[in-house]
Amino acid sequence: MSKPKLGIFSLTGCGGDQLQILNMEDQLLDLVSRFDIVDFQEGSSRKVDGDIDIAFVEGTVSTEHDLKKLKEIRARSNVLIALGNCAIEGCIQSMRNGETTLSERLKDVYGVEEGFFDAKLSKPITEYVDVEFSIPGCPVEKEETLRGITSLLHGDSPPYYSYPVCVECKLNEYPCVIVEEGKPCLGPLIRAGCNARCPSLGLDCIGCRGPVEGAENFAAEYQMLLDKGYTKQDIMNRLRVFCGELGDDFLGGGDDE
Amino acid sequence: MTESLYKVITKEELSQFGYALRETGTIYAPVKTSKESHSFKQVDTLTEADLEYHRTMIPPKKFFISPKETIFTFNKEKEEYNETPAVNEPLVLFGVHPCDINALNLLAKVYLESFTDKYYSERRENTTIIGISCTPDEYCFCKSTGTDYAREGFELFLHDIGDRYLVRVGSLKGYNLLQKHASLFREVTEEDLSLYRQAEKKRLASFTKSLEMSGLQDMLDMSYNSPIWEEYGEKCLCCGSCNLVCPRCRCYDVQDYIDLNLNTGQRERKWYSCMLKEHGLVAGGHNFRATSAERLRNRVNCKGSLKEDMTNCVGCGRCSAYCPAGIDYVEILQKIRGDIE
Ligand code: SF4
Ligand code: SF4
Ligand code: SF4
Ligand code: SF4
Numbered sequence: 001m002s003k004p005k006l007g008i009f010s011l012t013g014c015g016g017d018q019l020q021i022l023n024m025e026d027q028l029l030d031l032v033s034r035f036d037i038v039d040f041q042e043g044s045s046r047k048v049d050g051d052i053d054i055a056f057v058e059g060t061v062s063t064e065h066d067l068k069k070l071k072e073i074r075a076r077s078n079v080l081i082a083l084g085n086c087a088i089e090g091c092i093q094s095m096r097n098g099e100t101t102l103s104e105r106l107k108d109v110y111g112v113e114e115g116f117f118d119a120k121l122s123k124p125i126t127e128y129v130d131v132e133f134s135i136p137g138c139p140v141e142k143e144e145t146l147r148g149i150t151s152l153l154h155g156d157s158p159p160y161y162s163y164p165v166c167v168e169c170k171l172n173e174y175p176c177v178i179v180e181e182g183k184p185c186l187g188p189l190i191r192a193g194c195n196a197r198c199p200s201l202g203l204d205c206i207g208c209r210g211p212v213e214g215a216e217n218f219a220a221e222y223q224m225l226l227d228k229g230y231t232k233q234d235i236m237n238r239l240r241v242f243c244g245e246l247g248d249d250f251l252g253g254g255d256d257e
Numbered sequence: 258m259t260e261s262l263y264k265v266i267t268k269e270e271l272s273q274f275g276y277a278l279r280e281t282g283t284i285y286a287p288v289k290t291s292k293e294s295h296s297f298k299q300v301d302t303l304t305e306a307d308l309e310y311h312r313t314m315i316p317p318k319k320f321f322i323s324p325k326e327t328i329f330t331f332n333k334e335k336e337e338y339n340e341t342p343a344v345n346e347p348l349v350l351f352g353v354h355p356c357d358i359n360a361l362n363l364l365a366k367v368y369l370e371s372f373t374d375k376y377y378s379e380r381r382e383n384t385t386i387i388g389i390s391c392t393p394d395e396y397c398f399c400k401s402t403g404t405d406y407a408r409e410g411f412e413l414f415l416h417d418i419g420d421r422y423l424v425r426v427g428s429l430k431g432y433n434l435l436q437k438h439a440s441l442f443r444e445v446t447e448e449d450l451s452l453y454r455q456a457e458k459k460r461l462a463s464f465t466k467s468l469e470m471s472g473l474q475d476m477l478d479m480s481y482n483s484p485i486w487e488e489y490g491e492k493c494l495c496c497g498s499c500n501l502v503c504p505r506c507r508c509y510d511v512q513d514y515i516d517l518n519l520n521t522g523q524r525e526r527k528w529y530s531c532m533l534k535e536h537g538l539v540a541g542g543h544n545f546r547a548t549s550a551e552r553l554r555n556r557v558n559c560k561g562s563l564k565e566d567m568t569n570c571v572g573c574g575r576c577s578a579y580c581p582a583g584i585d586y587v588e589i590l591q592k593i594r595g596d597i598e
Contacts, residue, residue: 030517150517159512162535163497166581170501171324171527173315175291178581188494188581214534216549217494224494224582 004053004153006035008043008083009073011066012093012122013059016139017084018042024142031146034153052076054152056083056135057125060093064118067128074129079152082125082134083145089210089244091138093122096240124244133158136191138208138242144193161192164212165205168196177204182228184238189215207242262426264435264442265449266415271422274441275303275351281385281434282347285320287313293578297350308352311394314579316504317350317357318364321380324501325527328376328511332521343379352389356397356571358411359404360504361386363569367507385430388414389422390456393464396574398587400461401468404571418452468587469594470568477561480593481554489589490550492582497530499576499586500556505569508536531555557589 008018022043024031038048055077061067074080085091096105102121103113110116125131135148135158148158165187169176174196177183185204187196189211198205211218218239225235266274278284279301286306288298294314300306315324329340353361361381368377388411391397399405407414412431415422424442426432435442500506510529515522529536532553537546546552560570570586577585591597 027517034517146517147514150515150519153517154515154519159514163530163533164495166494166496166498167501167530167533170315170498173290173296173319173324175294175314176498176579176581179579180291180293185581188496212534215495220492220494220549220582223492 003034003036005038005048005051007039007052007055007073007077008037008041009039009055009057009069010041011057011059011070011087011125012062013084013086013091014139015042015058017056017058017137017145020137020139020142020145024146027146031149050076052078054079054081054149056081057131058083058087060086060090060122060124061128062093062120062122064120067120070125070129079132080129081148081158082131084140085136085138085208085210085242087125087131088134088136089126089242090122090124091210091242091244094124094244095242097121097123097244099240133160136161136193136209138210141193160213161209162213163192164188165190165192165194165196165199165209168192168194169199172196172200174199175202177202178224184225184228184230184234186221186238186243189217189221189243206238209242211243261444262432263445264424264426265421265445266424266442267421270441271415272303274438277438277441278349278351278385278387278434282349282383284349284351286351300351303351306352308389309392310352311391311397312354312573312575312578314502314575316360316502316573316575317353318361318504320348320350320384321361321364321377322368322374322507322509322528323376325525326376327523327525330521330523334520343376344383347383347385348380349385349387351387353386353411354391354573355388355407356399356402356404356573357504358386358388358407359399360571360573362410363505363571364507365410385434386411386427388427390414390416390460392460393466394574395465396578397464397572398466398468398574399572400464401466401470402568402570402572403470405461416453416456418449418456421449421452423449423453466574466587468572468590469596473561473568473590473594474563476593476595477558477590483593485589485592486550486554489584490548490553492584493532493549493553494582495532495534495549495552496581497532498579498581499584500530500532501528502575502579503560503570504573504575505560505571506530531559553589557586557593560586561590561593 010018038052055073057073061070082088106116107113135145151158177199178185183204186207187205190205190207191209191212193209222235284300285297286300287295287310288305289307290296295310296313297317327341329338331338368374388407409427411427414425414427508529509526511526513524538544546555562569
């Protein structure tokens with residue numbers, strides 16, 4: 001049987017998710033030997049056209065070029081996986097969506113309101129194409145990514161975290177920074193999988209893995225933080241960084257563009 | 258005269274007893290780990306322990322059912338299957354409160370009676386439990402649940418009666434321990450008994466939280482459609498903490514993982530919570546408890562129901578003390594009773 005064709009693509013982003021794959025030093029050779037790698041910008045200059053069995057895409061769609069590239073990848077790929085939070089929720093690049101427009105930002109930064117290259121308002125790839133799976137994180141966790149790829153090779157769905165960071169705090173016996181110190185921890189809203197790295201250091205979760213699927217508790221978290229004396233602005237700023245426009249959605253925030 | 262099953266040890270001599278117990282097993286005792294939390298941690302001497310603690314965040318259940326563990330590994334080609342050994346070393350759990358001892362007794366029924374969990378049974382076999390009396394704080398309500406006194410499920414129990422402890426024997430293993438270290442213990446005097454009476458009186462009078470249990474089960478049964486579930490469901494963060502800190506919760510999740518070689522792998526189990534969305538998810542995508550209100554109702558009904566003449570809840574107060582949303586379990590049940598508005 002021939003090896004499955006694997007493509008790892010970047011749109012606009014820091015490239016940190018591809019780097020995490022390269023960082024799996026102990027497994028990397030074993031991993032790449034199991035695939036025919038048709039595209040992996042950070043790992044190889046080899047590029048092969050044609051159909052792809054599994055495509056990973058990191059980054060946001062922030063230019064017309066990104067969008068064209070994404071649609072081409074989708075058309076070539078059997079399974080498309082959103083890799084990292086830019087691709088899933090838009091991450092840091094989308095944090096001001098719903099708050100400022102693209103032309104306001106262009107004016108602030110470049111002094112022109114339009115026509116700056118082919119810039120678009122940054123959006124996750126999930127806004128434009130269907131994805132079969134996603135692997136969250138900013139950047140993705142090596143172990144989780146490896147488990148995801150392994151599952152696909154084995155013919156299973158990649159495992160995913162349907163529960164929040166708090167579960168990992170409890171399983172590791174980390175004291176809760178909300179209960180103990182009243183810190184504005186977003187852990188109750190955010191996908192586990194980081195093994196509660198920030199709370200393990202006494203830090204409040206800032207949400208870098210994005211919200212748990214179907215999180216229904218934004219309003220409860222918002223109210224809890226208001227009751228602790230945080231302002232609406234504090235809370236929204238915090239939510240916007242990694243939760244895209246989801247934070248706005250529940251509070252009925254305005255649309256953009 | 259038959260030999261008394263009550264002895265006395267002075268607080269001074271307790272540290273020697275702690276030292277001597279190292280022959281029996283590795284000692285774990287409550288240690289202060291942060292402003293609001295204690296944890297059962299390995300100690301060399303009892304001076305590292307805080308025996309006046311109110312509660313550990315994670316209950317001693319963790320020694321019998323691990324928060325997360327690999328239960329077996331496999332190798333498909335070799336057709337091998339290797340169970341992880343349940344026990345590595347004998348343990349001494351020093352300073353376990355009555356609520357937690359009662360919680361373990363009830364857990365043992367779940368894990369040992371119909372289907373024996375080999376981890377639970379082997380670990381319990383290899384553990385020596387030394388109980389200790391406590392003073393309630395604003396979250397404790399074990400007096401209401403009838404779990405403020407431990408009748409069984411320990412080797413020795415220490416009642417703090419001032420500068421000494423009254424020691425109660427709870428098992429043959431405990432009796433043998435006393436025999437082995439007989440020189441550290443002495444017989445009970447009239448004065449000790451009178452100190453015990455006073456200490457008990459003082460302890461019972463210091464409970465500030467209470468929950469009337471009579472009829473509660475019926476009221477819960479009939480409150481399925483109560484607006485209370487929505488009221489608290491709206492505040493709930495669905496974080497699962499309340500279940501994960503509960504000494505009586507027993508739900509766990511099991512997952513298999515295969516390695517990149519597609520040949521070897523392992524099965525892992527970890528604690529789980531019914532406040533998490535997937536707890537009620539079944540094949541086909543239907544969820545029995547899709548909303549936080551439904552999940553909260555399930556949790557309170559599970560904990561509030563009667564089992565073996567006791568409720569499923571031992572009144573330790575953890576779920577309220579460690580809820581980041583500040584949801585108070587007792588308050589919910591007081592509303593169900595109509596005791597408060
Ligand atoms: S520290 Fe944050 S993530 Fe951890 S239990 Fe508390 S709220 Fe949840
Ligand atoms: S339900 Fe709450 S008070 Fe009762 S045993 Fe569990 S954690 Fe303790
Ligand atoms: S159903 Fe919920 S409350 Fe009952 S044991 Fe399981 S996690 Fe605990
Ligand atoms: S600990 Fe509190 S917020 Fe978290 S699931 Fe339980 S009741 Fe809800």
